[in-house]
Amino acid sequence: MKPFLASLLESSLNSFQKLSSTHCSAIKHGYITDVYISNRVMDSYIKLGFLGQAHKVFDEMPHRDSVSWNTMISGHTSCGKLEKAWCLFTGMIRSGSDVDGYSFxxxxxxxxxxxxxxxxxxxxxxxIKRGFESNVYVGSALVDMYAKCERVEDAxxxxxxxxxxxxxxxxALIGGFVQVRDVETAFWLFGCMEMRDMDDGTFAPLLTLLDDPMLCNLLKEVHAKxxxxxxxxxITICNAMVSSYADCGSVSDAKRVFDGVGDSKDLITxxxxxxxFSKLEQKDFAFELFIEIQRTRVETDVYTYTSILSTCCGEEHQVLGQSLHCLVIKKGLEQVTSVSNSLISMYIQFPTCAMSDALSLFESLEAKDLVxxxxxxxxxxxxxxxxDAVKFFTxxxxxxxxxxxxxxxxxxxxCSDLATLQLGQQIHALATKSSFESxxxxASSLxxxxxxxxxxxxxxxxxxKISSTDSTVAWNTMILGYAQHGSGQVSLSLFSQMCNQNVKLDHVTFTAVLTACSHSGLVQEGLKLLHSMEPVYKIKPRMEHYAAAVDLLGxxxxxxxxxxxxxxxxxSxxxxxxxxxxxACRACGEIEMATQVANHLLEVEPDDHFTYVWLSHVYSDVKKWExxxxxxxxxxxxGVKKVPGWSWIEIRNEVCAFNAEDRSHPLCEEIYLMIEDLSKEMKWFETDNEFDDQASLLDVNHS
Known part of the structure; x- marks a missing residue:
């Protein structure tokens, strides 16, 4: 009967009903008291996911062996119930059962x-007490435990x-060093391995470290191995390699690996x-791939939508973004927080009018997180x-x-845009209290x-006070700050310090330092920096760099x-x-050249008020009224309208914004009366000064 029950248990692994029937049969014939049969019943319940039923069998067992304890410990650890597994483990030790390598x-x-x-x-x-430290299974589990707890030296x-x-x-050991992002040690260990021991579990974690263009050559070496x-x-190696090549900026290699997978692609691929494609801003390819995913009828997930939504930015993608939003609603994913966050970010990058759509999404989202x-x-x-941003922060x-x-x-x-010093100081104090000052x-925003x-x-x-001395953002902001204050030499000095301390330079660094040269009249220094960007610093000049240089010369x-x-x-x-x-043309009185540039701009951007206003000022300067x-x-x-300029003032920690002839302020009558009084006083002062000047002139003539 026992072999028969064992075969029944084997055949009932895919059906709870069959397993329950076999369990009842074992009880009816008295075989449930047999440790072997009880262990098999427990194991079958655990494999079907019925841990409570397995525990009931375990509790009713008159005799237990190490397999009984190990089966239950394994079941609880697999379900993430460490507390119960730990109770069973300590209970096993107290019961006198043999704790073996599998238990540990x-x-x-x-x-x-x-x-x-x-x-x-x-x-x-x-x-150590039981003498299992050299056991390969226990040792590997110890290495994995220390590694996942980020104690790599102990591992x-x-x-x-x-x-x-x-x-x-x-x-397990390499995975630990990967987790703490110790590239050097992880690859040193990789070099120590025998090739016969290498498998997908070796390569997949290592590839996650290769996420920088500087590591592209190392990635190719790993690919060769x-x-x-x-x-x-x-498939796990291919998926990791696609991500790594993309992170290293080589989208062509990523696509080559992707195409090489053939029909074995899974959703992760x-x-x-x-x-x-999204990271490297290959937007057209990303959209084509998304459409291909739809055609292949692969079941998409949250990550698919967050990736493609991050690609939609700018006015040219507004219609496509709205279509994707419809698809999200159709899939029932609008209340998934990460997807809604991506939609909010997408709408924010559309023209200003889309902010209302972002706000509607935010308000309708039930489970808002910090993102x-x-x-x-x-x-x-x-x-x-x-x-509104300040209010939203409150x-x-x-x-x-x-x-x-x-x-x-x-x-x-x-606060920077509003130039509200008092409010900015209060938030600075709050940031210090929250330990974010460094x-x-x-710190860059401060x-x-x-x-x-x-x-x-x-x-x-x-x-x-910044804790990280190699923060490119902070250096750039400080250089730009001195530039705006006309301290060009200080900005250049900071730039030299950046180079000497091997702080990573980027295109913003050169925009800031060129602006500093422009505001301080350092023409030769600025041009030298512009012409050395690509040959010396390996950074290709962008439009903003040329604009800063034109401003410098102008x-x-x-x-x-x-x-x-x-x-x-x-x-172009x-x-x-x-x-x-x-x-620059207007400032230097080059009217003819200014007119030519303005007319060209009117063809390129006929709806932009800037050029009309500036051309109007140019003609005013030379009194060409017609x-x-x-x-x-x-x-x-x-139908082009000049966007009105706004001014604001901070009074008692409240920001008051206004434009020309604005009457929205509750104290506008008193304000305009004060302006009128001040205007009269200024006219009187001018008249009084004229009288004093004439009197002085008479005195001189009389002398």
Whole structure:
């Protein structure tokens, strides 16, 4: 009967009903008291996911062996129930059952998953006491436990105690160093491995470290070893390699690996390639791939949509983004927080009118997380009005979520735009209280805020307090701060320090330092930097660099040289460069040249009010009233309206914004009366001065 029951248990693994029937049969015939049968029943219940039923069988067993205890410990650790597994493990020791290598390895697996380091140490002491430290399975479990608890030195010590290591031991140790992102040690261990021990579990974690263009050559070496071992068809390796090539900036290699997978692609493969296109801003390829995914009828997931939504930005993708939003609703994913966060970020990057759509999404989202709040806060900070961003920050503080560095950074940038020093100082105090003052992003926003509020000394103090001395963002902001204050030499000195300290330079660094040269009249220094960008610093000049250089030459009155620079550019000048040149022409009185540039800009951007206004000012400067009237007429015919300029003032920690002839302020009558009084006083002062000047002249003539 026992062999028959064993075969029934084997055949009932896929059916709870069959298993229950076999269990009843075992009870009816009295075989459930047999330890072997009870162990098989427990194991079958666990494999079907009925841990409670298995535990009931275990509790009713009159006799238990080590297999009984190990089966239950394994069942609980596999379900992530470490507390119950630990109770069973200690109960097993107290019962006098033989604790073996399997017992230790299973409980260590649970400890590793829960990252309960203090429990792991206790198990390790028992392992040594029982003499299992050299056992390959127990040793590998110890290495894995220490590695997942980020105690890589202890993991290495445990690894050295194993008498005969295998691929599991190596992979666990390498995985630990991968987790703490110790590239050098991880690849040193990889070099120590025998090739026969290498498998997909070795390569997949290592590939996650290769996420920088500087590591592209190392990635190709790893790829070559994969090919040598014949593992190029292993899907986990292929997926990791697609992501790594994309992170290293080589989308062509990523696509080659992706195409090589053939029909074995799983959803992770598709998502990895889609994320790669999105990261590298290969938008057209990303959209084509997404459509291909739909055609292949692969069941997409949340990650698919967050990737493709991150690709939609700018006015040209607005219709496509709205279509994707419809698809999200159709799939029932709109209330998935990560997907809604991506939609909010997408709408924020559309024209200003889309902010209302972002806000509607935010308000309708039931499970808002900190990313949801920060996305809205960042959008309001970037698109404005900045006053709303400050108010939104106060709402965030009233929520149950803890404010992080991104929120502080965004609200401080709004304070910068508003130039509200008092409010900025209050948020600075709050950031200090929350231990974010030395955070590189918060500190950079503080530098910007103090710079724009005219307190460059406080900006420098914030810069000095940054914990990370290699923060490119902070250096760039400080250089730009001094540039705006006309301290070009200090900006150049900071730039030299960046180079000497091997701080990574980027395109923003050169925009900041060229701006510094422009505001301080350092023409030769600025041109030298522009021409050395690509050959010396390996950074290709962008439009903003040429615009800064044109501004540099224009401020120095070198309009001819500015024109020559524009003509020598490898790319056609964009409106930003032409507008900068237009300003230089007007400042230097080059009316004919200014008119030519303005007319070209009107063809390129007929709806932009800037050119009309500037051309109108140009004609005013030379008293060409008919031409000025003609510009205004064209502007009116085309329906182009000048965006009014706004001013604001901070009074008792409240920001009051206003524009020309604004009567929205509750005290507007008193304000205009005061303006009238001040105007009269100024006229009287001018008249009084004229009288004094005439009297002085009479005195001189009389003398």
């Amino acid at each position: 390895s299973r409980v260590l697996k649970g400890v590793a998953c829960a990252k309960m380091f203090y429990l792991g140490e206790q198990v390790h002491s028992l392992v 290495f010590d445990a690894f050295q105690e194993i008498s005969e290591v295998n691929s599991v031991s190596w992979n 994969v090919l040598k071992l014949g593992l190029e068809k292993e 598709w998502n990895s390639m889609l994320a790669g 949801s709040w920060n996305s809205m806060l960042t959008g309001l900070s970037q698109k404005g009005p900045s006053e 709402y965030l503080r009233c929520s149950n979520l803890e404010v992080d560095d991104y929120a502080f950074s965004a609200v401080l940038r709004s 955070n590189e992003f918060v 530098i910007l805020m103090y710079s724009k509020c005219g307190v460059i000394e406080n900006a420098r103090k914030c810069f000095e 401020r120095a009155g070198l309009v001819k040289e500015a024109k020559e620079l524009i003509e020598s550019m490898p790319l 000048p964009d409106p930003m460069v032409l507008k900068t040149f237009l300003g 031409e000025k009237a003609s510009v205004k007429k064209v502007m009116k015919e085309r």
